[in-house]
Amino acid sequence: MNSREILESFEGRMREFIDGENFKKCIQCGICGGSCPFGFYTDFTPRKIITATRAEIVNEVIESNAPWLCTSCNLCTSRCPSKIPITDALIPVLRELAMNYSHPPDELGQALTNIHRMGNSFGESNKKRTKWSEGIGFPVKVLKKGEHVEYLFIVDDFGSFDLRGQEITKAIAKLFRILGIDFGILGEKEKSIGDHVRLAGEFGLFEEIAKSNINEFKNYSFEKIITMDPHAFNSLKNEYPKFNFSKDVIHYTQLIDERLNEIKKILHPLNYTVTYHDPCYLGRKNGIYDAPRRIIESIPGIKFVEMYRNRENSFCCGGGGGGIWYDSYIKKYVKVRPAEERVLEASKTGANVLLVTCPIDAIMFEDAIKVTGLEGKLKVMDISELLLESIGKGV
Template structure:
């Protein structure tokens, strides 16, 4: 949870004070109850009792300060805002503030009564208690009170503190503070499944995906009750950040408020309204980039992204009309195995322009099977990079080959738009092609492909080591197989692709390359696993974004803020190359910032013929 502390240190500290006090107050309340009805007493100034009193005293202040701070933030600064397009149940609009006020008041009154009660008891003893420093300070306020008044105050505060629990209990299961039980449960019961591997699409009642609450998996319902309504997921969501109708927080909150109001009927087997009426909107569902930022940031382990994918699965399964561009991409994928609508025989056309031939892995054994990917194979803007990668592999003497026309789109994004049938077809076709080849490991240029091969294909019995090309290049450089001839001298920043950095935690290899080349790496505020989505994932690259600002444009501005002398925006994903090449133009930074694939920089530094001339001019020591 370190990144959560990093992103909101003050709020996290306030929340930590309340949380740890809440946990410890479980014991405090039991002991207070015993003290009230038996001769048992914790008022000892040495040993375990003193330690207990000290912890209770300090945590009481932490809880009071934390709760006050959180209430001021909630009602004074009002950070909890959704954009106008987000679907919110009417009960949620009013309910969020009401719940916060009730729970905040309960904690202030409960902890406050107990804390003042302890101060009264210190005053009754006539001596400050070193093990209750803050209560001793408050005790000075009772100086001069009669013994009877102190006894009365002690009784009133005791009854208030414990009586409030009884008053609050019936409300507790409906409040957001049920998360105090549900969140740990959510974290404990969370499956060990990799983030990059989706569950099979069949829901509990045998239908594909989920259109209604009862078709969600049990943990997707638990998510709603574990949610602490902190809005962190919304803050990092690129769709919400660019004004789309999607808020992963609103999705969970809507689910809970609906369930709270209809729990008895729901538990009794009643059919719930469609999720698209009570949880989120269709526009929101199709805005998700499946970047998983919401999943990673959630402090209680919620996975709102999975609900969105399940809704997509259900929509696709029942033939709901799709975005026309997406529809056409899916048709191309079904027909040709690529989203470009190009015949399969054109897949390796780029390789013909190389001064050497690449082995056909279907015909001769190779050590590395290079799964090139659609964008790297077909997009004319990416083909130069693809050829550069081939030249680097060749220069390093790597034994590699490709599948030529038998390679198909690996299906990562097809699965994430909910087209399960097509995904399975692509997997089958790729597995048939892979079966023809002999190789030790796979290397791929595309993080989306990497994710599918590494995390999705094992469910189909395919288990081989999979590497991203940055991992291979980093090792070749470090082992001296690729030698830097002219160290590069320029300030660069590196963008972590979601499916590489966040999903698969490959963040070190590209940075090792950048440093090995002599470049100065400046990190954007959002980097590594905390990266910001380019906006292409989850099928968005095939859809019409509706003319709104793109996440990639926000990202370019984030990079530009790193300094006027920042020259390169380094990428390691063909889709990023496409997205950011467009974004530097639309933001007006073309010429000021150059988007470049990390492989091109390696090629310049090691002096591969032909590439240095073509690559953007990097300031090298040689110049």
């Protein structure tokens, strides 16, 4: 396919998205490139990508590192004065074209193949989805068809199969148990929710995943879906309704925040100085900033300090949009990964604990702490783990 045909394909796909044609309104201000975690390393910032469309050289963009050096953090989109849907349309469309006409990172291809074949990005048997619940000390309800619970707990891939993610899943489930929350999981019937698939430009696979999951959900009775992964939360809340899905979806911190008066009664002092990282898809994408902070501030003895970049200006961990799948590809182009930059920023606050509410953040930051020599100085904890420790001090 020649450059003109690729441009026409790009423009045609962009027209299919809400506000997609806004890319033609780009005023070349450069805010996007200045906001981007990879702005210094990418061959084409969003501004330059749009310049390339005007010069009819989109083919050069899809052959470059630009489609893949994007964390889908949504910072450029949130700041764009022309309201161009960079994160949800521009970059995924380029990635779709790159997968069709160029060569995507090998690790990305493997993750997508695993999801298509096995229902999860790890390529594991879905029978292992409940492994996190082993040794938890109480039975975790795996729903049978027609069975009712108040909350369907969607764990997603990293909470199910990654060892660090499993620790966080256990902590959240224990909090649910302590609060008497009626919840259940799908076990081996759960499949990847697919947010990274969508952001990677595999729109057809994402639609297939979403429709399959929605059909599976119909086999059970529940009031709300509760998630631990902000990416799963985002897709279920904002993308699945496009396929006639209408259930309420919440992140676990929202539920804990609602029950804070109950949990405060069993909390005991901890001697930590903590800072909190706003996940891109909990904070900037979905506006949930205050619930995690109220939880942190409810724990006695805790000193809470903010990082310079917080709330809507939070700096990405680098794992979103499939980035966690092809970290080795990113390392070829980047001297300091976003996660490394972020843990150094956290350390400068004087905090000895970096709090997160996303399993991918925990995974990325713990690796970054090793690389930056901060082991023993900065510890990564999910808010659920901090709460459990505070509760345990009184046991």
